[in-house]
Amino acid sequence: MPYGPHTPDDRARMRAALGIASIDELFEDIPLAVRAPGLDLPGPLTELELSFRLRALAGRNRIDLASFLGAGVYRHYVPAAVDQIASRGEFYTAYTPYQPEISQGTLQTIYEYQSMLAELTALDAVSASHYDGATATAEAALMCLRATGRARILVSAGVHPEYLATTRTYLDGSRFALETVPLRADGTTDLAALERLLADASAPVAGVLVAQPNVFGILEPMAEATRLAHAAGALLVAVVEPVSLAVLAPPGAYGADIAAGEGQPLGLPLGYGGPYLGILAATSALMRQLPGRLVGRTTDADGRRAFVMTLRAREQDIRRERAASNICTNQALCALAATVYLATIGPHGLRDAAALGAARARELERALAAAGAPRVHAGPYLNEFAVHVSDAPRVHAALLERGILAGLPLATWFPDDPVLRDALLVCATEVTQTAEIEAFAAALRDVRTEVVA
Amino acid sequence: MSEHIDVVAPGDAPGAPFGAADALCPAVGAALQPTLDELSRPGRRTARVPHPPAGALDGIPAEQLRSLPPALPEVAEPDAVRHFVNLSHLNYAVDTGFYPLGSCTMKWNPKINEWAARLAGFADLHPLAPDALAQGTLELLWDLERWLCEVSGMRAVTLQPAAGAQGELTGILMVRAWHRSRGDSARSEIIVPDSSHGTNPATASMAGYRTITVKSDARGGVDLDALRAVLGPRTAAIMLTNPSTLGLFEDQVCEIVDAVHAAGGLAYMDGANMNAVLGKFRPGDAGFDVMHFNVHKTFSTPHGGGGPGAGPVAVGEKLLPFLPSPRVLREQDGSFRLERPGERPTSIGRVRSHVGSTGVLVRAYAYLLAHGAAGLEEVSEDAVLAANYLRHRLRGTYEIPYDRVCKHEFVASASNLKRETGVRTLDVAKRLIDHGHHPPTIYFPLIVEEALLIEPTETESLETLDDFAGALEAIAAEAHEDPEALHSAPHSAPVRRLDEATAARQPDLHWRPMTGAQMPCLD
Numbered sequence: 001m002p003y004g005p006h007t008p009d010d011r012a013r014m015r016a017a018l019g020i021a022s023i024d025e026l027f028e029d030i031p032l033a034v035r036a037p038g039l040d041l042p043g044p045l046t047e048l049e050l051s052f053r054l055r056a057l058a059g060r061n062r063i064d065l066a067s068f069l070g071a072g073v074y075r076h077y078v079p080a081a082v083d084q085i086a087s088r089g090e091f092y093t094a095y096t097p098y099q100p101e102i103s104q105g106t107l108q109t110i111y112e113y114q115s116m117l118a119e120l121t122a123l124d125a126v127s128a129s130h131y132d133g134a135t136a137t138a139e140a141a142l143m144c145l146r147a148t149g150r151a152r153i154l155v156s157a158g159v160h161p162e163y164l165a166t167t168r169t170y171l172d173g174s175r176f177a178l179e180t181v182p183l184r185a186d187g188t189t190d191l192a193a194l195e196r197l198l199a200d201a202s203a204p205v206a207g208v209l210v211a212q213p214n215v216f217g218i219l220e221p222m223a224e225a226t227r228l229a230h231a232a233g234a235l236l237v238a239v240v241e242p243v244s245l246a247v248l249a250p251p252g253a254y255g256a257d258i259a260a261g262e263g264q265p266l267g268l269p270l271g272y273g274g275p276y277l278g279i280l281a282a283t284s285a286l287m288r289q290l291p292g293r294l295v296g297r298t299t300d301a302d303g304r305r306a307f308v309m310t311l312r313a314r315e316q317d318i319r320r321e322r323a324a325s326n327i328c329t330n331q332a333l334c335a336l337a338a339t340v341y342l343a344t345i346g347p348h349g350l351r352d353a354a355a356l357g358a359a360r361a362r363e364l365e366r367a368l369a370a371a372g373a374p375r376v377h378a379g380p381y382l383n384e385f386a387v388h389v390s391d392a393p394r395v396h397a398a399l400l401e402r403g404i405l406a407g408l409p410l411a412t413w414f415p416d417d418p419v420l421r422d423a424l425l426v427c428a429t430e431v432t433q434t435a436e437i438e439a440f441a442a443a444l445r446d447v448r449t450e451v452v453a
Numbered sequence: 454m455s456e457h458i459d460v461v462a463p464g465d466a467p468g469a470p471f472g473a474a475d476a477l478c479p480a481v482g483a484a485l486q487p488t489l490d491e492l493s494r495p496g497r498r499t500a501r502v503p504h505p506p507a508g509a510l511d512g513i514p515a516e517q518l519r520s521l522p523p524a525l526p527e528v529a530e531p532d533a534v535r536h537f538v539n540l541s542h543l544n545y546a547v548d549t550g551f552y553p554l555g556s557c558t559m560k561w562n563p564k565i566n567e568w569a570a571r572l573a574g575f576a577d578l579h580p581l582a583p584d585a586l587a588q589g590t591l592e593l594l595w596d597l598e599r600w601l602c603e604v605s606g607m608r609a610v611t612l613q614p615a616a617g618a619q620g621e622l623t624g625i626l627m628v629r630a631w632h633r634s635r636g637d638s639a640r641s642e643i644i645v646p647d648s649s650h651g652t653n654p655a656t657a658s659m660a661g662y663r664t665i666t667v668k669s670d671a672r673g674g675v676d677l678d679a680l681r682a683v684l685g686p687r688t689a690a691i692m693l694t695n696p697s698t699l700g701l702f703e704d705q706v707c708e709i710v711d712a713v714h715a716a717g718g719l720a721y722m723d724g725a726n727m728n729a730v731l732g733k734f735r736p737g738d739a740g741f742d743v744m745h746f747n748v749h750k751t752f753s754t755p756h757g758g759g760g761p762g763a764g765p766v767a768v769g770e771k772l773l774p775f776l777p778s779p780r781v782l783r784e785q786d787g788s789f790r791l792e793r794p795g796e797r798p799t800s801i802g803r804v805r806s807h808v809g810s811t812g813v814l815v816r817a818y819a820y821l822l823a824h825g826a827a828g829l830e831e832v833s834e835d836a837v838l839a840a841n842y843l844r845h846r847l848r849g850t851y852e853i854p855y856d857r858v859c860k861h862e863f864v865a866s867a868s869n870l871k872r873e874t875g876v877r878t879l880d881v882a883k884r885l886i887d888h889g890h891h892p893p894t895i896y897f898p899l900i901v902e903e904a905l906l907i908e909p910t911e912t913e914s915l916e917t918l919d920d921f922a923g924a925l926e927a928i929a930a931e932a933h934e935d936p937e938a939l940h941s942a943p944h945s946a947p948v949r950r951l952d953e954a955t956a957a958r959q960p961d962l963h964w965r966p967m968t969g970a971q972m973p974c975l976d
Contacts, residue, residue, distance in 0.1 A: 001824065001828045001831040001832055001835065001911070002563070002823045002824065002828065003560075003561045003563055003753075003823075003912050004831070004832070004835050004911050004912055005912065005913070005914040005915075006835055006838075006911075006914070006915065010914070010915045011835070011838060013915065014838050014839070014841075014842040014915065015838070017842055017845055017846070018838075018841055018842060018845055023834045023837075023838060025858075026834075026837050026838065026841055026858055027730075027733050027837070028858070029701075029702040029704045029857075029858055030702055030704070030730070030733055030734050031704060031706065031707055033707060034706065034707060034734060034735075034738045034739045035733065035734065036606070036732055036733055036734055036735045036738065038732055038826060038830065039603055039604060039731070039732045039826035039829060039830070040603055040826060041600055041603055041604075041821065041825055041826040041829070042600075042822060042825065043821065043822045043823065043824060043825030043826075043828065044822070044823055044824050044825035044827070044828045045822050045823055045825075047565050047823070050565060050569075050819060050822055050823055051565065051568075051569075053822065054569040054572065054815070054819060055572065056589075057574070057575075057589040057590070057592060057593050058569075058572035058573070058574025058575045058589055059574050059589065060574070060588045060589030060592070061574040061575065061578045061586060061587055061588065061589040061590055062582075062585075062586035062587075063573060063574060063577040063578055063586075065586070067579065069579050069581055069582065071581050072806065073579060073580055073581070073807075075577075075579075077501060077502050079499075079501055079530075081530060081533065081534050083571070084534075085534070085537045085538070085541075087567065088537075088538070088541045089546055089547070089548025089549070089562075090541035090542065090544040090546045090548065090549060091541050091544060091546070091757070091758055092546075092562070092567075092755045092756075092757050092758070093546040093547035093548040093562050093755050093756065094544045094545065094546040094547070094756065094757075094758045095552065095554055095557055095559060095756045095758070095759070096756070096758065096759040097758065097759070098554075098894075099545070099882070099886065099891065099892055100948070100951050101883070101886060101943050101946035101947070101948055101949065101950065101951070102480050102481045102543075102544070102545035102886055102891065102943075102946050102947075103543075103544055103545065103758075104485065104540070104543035104544070104947055104948060105540040105541050105542065105543040105544035106544055106758040106759070108486065108488070108540055108543070109537070109540060110758075111488070111962075111963070111964070112488060112489050112490075112964075114962050114963050115488075115490065115962075115963035115964040115965075116489075116525055116526075118962070118963040119523045119524055119525060119963075120523050120525075124962065124963070125960075125962055126962065126963070128759070129759075129760070131615035131616065131619060131761075131805055131810075132615065132805050132806050132807075133806060134803065134805050134806035135615065135619070135804075135805050135806075142659075160806070161794070162803055162805075162806040162807070163806065165794075165802050165803040166802075166803045166804060166805055166806065168802055169626065169777070169801055169802040169803055169804055170622075170659075170804075172629075172660065172661045174661075175661050219513060219514075219517050222517075223516065245519070245523065246519070246522065246523060247510060247518060247519055248517060248518060248519055249516070249517055249518060249519050249520070250519060250523070253519075253520075262806070269576040269577060269812070270576070270577055270578055270579045270580065271570075271575065271576050271578070271580075271810075271811055271812040272575065272578040272579070272580050272582075272587060272590050272807070272808065272811040272812075273580035273806070273807030273808045273809055273810065273811050274580075274615065274761070274805075274806075274807065274809065274810035274811060274812060274813070275615070275760075275761030275763075275810040275812050275813055276806075276810075287960065287962075293759065294960070294962055295962070296956040296957070296960050296961050296962055297956070297961040297962075298951050298952045298953065298955055298956035298961075299951070299952050299955070300948040300949040300950060300951050300952070301941070301949040301950050301951075301952075302948075302949055304485060304948055304949075305485070306485070306948040306951050308951045308953055308956050310953065310956040310957050310960060310962075311957055311960060312957070313957075315651075316618070316650075316651040316652050316654075316655035317650075317651040317652075317897070318651070319651070319655070320651045320654040320655060320664070321654035321655060321657060321658045321664040322658070323651065323655040323658070325655065325659065326618040326619075326621065326622060326652045326655035326656040326658075326659050327616070327618055327619075328616065328617065328618045328650075328651075328652050329615075329616035329617060329618065329747075329749065329756075329759065329760040329761070329762040329764075330616070330759050330760040330761075331615075331757075331759075331760045331761045332757050332758040332759030332760050332761075333755070333757030333758055333759075333760065333761060334757075334760075334761060336757075336758065340533070340537060342525055342526075343489050343525075343526055343528055343533045343536070343537075344499065344501070344528075344530060344533050345499060345501050345502075346497075346498065346499045346501075346525060346526070346527050346528065347522050347523055347524065347525035347526075347527065348498060348499075348522070348527075349498075349499050349501045349502060350523070350525065351522055352501075352502050352503070352504055352505055353501075353502050355505035355509040355510055356502060356503060356504075356505040356509065358505070358509045358510055358513075359505045359506050359508075359509035362509070362511070362512075380512055380513050380514060380517065381512075382510075382513065396583075397583075400583065400585070400586075405579070405582065405583075405586070408581050412581075412793075412794070413794060430502045430503070
């Protein structure tokens, strides 16, 4: 075993203390009929061999293309300090801070995370983390159902399809109804349709989920959607992207009851799907409906300020089948990375990152339009938008050959939509270079000529 | 041994000196820190990214924009880094000492795994990148699925669930889908033993099931008669942790699974304690239909102060069609791809975004490959040997309610001390901090009074095990001589016991009312 300290003599001493001759005596409680004969697995590899294998696998992934792919997961510049702090063993090899006297480091950073996310969302109660944007959104829907006692959820068609799919999985179709609210041609949620769906008095709505920006990058009329939801006695869940909150109106400002979102843009790597950070925040009225850990400020027996996990009566280890959620393990280290990211980039740096991404996106819009790929939706956008390209999946594949990752072919998610199946969803952030935008536009011109030919 | 110093938290009254100067070997020692907010000074700027050109936000309606920039702290890099480094010193961690937290498997987190997960090829790959760009990661995930199949004796694995509890939910949703696929909608109950993790009944509720709790028998196993009494046409499944949370192998496992199957239910195994039985027992061989792994327990991925982990779920034949999407598929030509949306209509759907917490799974892959079959078996042998050794050493000092061969952990109880001296398990745990050890899990499982659930893991030396046992023996002696010192422990930690009641009564969850930035942005 590569990491164990025991010498043969150590093991012999322990066996002697126990009065056993063979280790097998400690496994005699496993019935013979189901005792495994051993395993068939590769290895063991020494650390050197392992490093070769892992390097070879990592090397088979292609990360060298000029990327315009976002769709909920974004490349950002991450200050070098973030990974150095998140790599400290005192943080990453600690457990959940059940013993607060020797966990003040983790507890205070979670409190700081909650404080900074409260500031970004303008909501009072921030969970110490959920798994990712999709599960945070699903938990937000469950919160609405619990808080209102109603059984129907409305989700804007502009919510990320993977979040919508996850929410569907979480909501038992036989217990709770989930309906989608269509978008208008400009890419914004159809508020007239929302109003009609809310008006059905026989099936009152618990919560309305709207994304800002939505999955097509379009900015939604959040204040109006909130007003409609509240008029029908429903809660409004804003599905947010946290870097955008440096420049966009925060959920608390337009009256949202809950904010859910993907925290990956706050200093976490793309990492092919995770680990990410589920952001979940709510008004203080909904604090006790929040799933997962919360850290609060208190004092110790000598009156010193200290931090501790609080409102624990919502949690599974105390409340068991009456808990607000089954969540136990969360994404604490990812929340730490987000905390260090926000502390080291600062409010002005975050605003610069968001606004520079928007500026690059406007360059991208102009360059692609000039190359024959105009925007699909007319609504306002921040740093991501869909463009129309005939035969988009083939064009996307041809661009890969030219070193361009041309965003996401929306046919991936909407193969039957006559508009979206011929569209690419593209984004820019502060790391997008003007030269890459020019290369994308030039390659697109070439490829469109070829595909047409 | 670090010296005791007075700590003054900013804005607070001067703190009292730390308690009695009898600390033996403080578990952690450092000064409390101001918050980032208190360190902030308006105008402290950083230069991380270029300033945007004018008009960057043109075209966005004014009412969509933030009227005041967020009032995040403004801190220079040296102050920010020192802040976090000094906070890290307030933490106890596996990297700093023994962490025998039962049910949590706080084993060593190998450093090569951290290096591997940060390789740019893994870390900088977008989850929606076309399959052709992701062949290295997809092969890794494919291999890891196969290896977990072998370890579990199951047919297939999904790596998607983000944590053990999410694995449970995934498994129970598949159970529900299976019953529904047979037109059986009457099954509304999930059975859990009274020793189970709290996540099991919480999962049952999330999936819309009623929880039926069955009691344990005198030997700490499931009471078979009590189980048979609650089985019936409403039984959807049993959720069984094996080895149990008492650290005992459920030796009636075959009878339990058979009884549940005979009643038309399915058998779920909570694999949180797999560290005890790698290569010794495969749940699939005993007839379990579904189980989850906690890779942050069994396969050494770090706990991160609460996460992230990953909770892969393994299934047998019956539940194969219902696995969440997307699965990792291998094509005829040996290349790999992700299942497309809607490709397998029987799936329960997604349980999260993307394919899974890949960065965590890279670490688990490295761990499995570093060990191989023989190494994994040795992991379990050493974990079980260490737990039994500690149980044996402590049996004269503490009560051992189930004093038989245990697996990777065992339950001790301080009820004898409480009876004789008034010292409770909580006091023992806090006093262990003064002895330089992290306390075990306490007051769990719920069925043992004054429980101390002790899990040493396989990566702690005999010297460490002896030192820990010695500390527990010293504390028991102290309980008789000076119980007051234990009631007020810890004495050597950065803070003393906390006022948790006030924290819950008047929740203070962030540092101030939200006011917006103190200074406008310089555009």
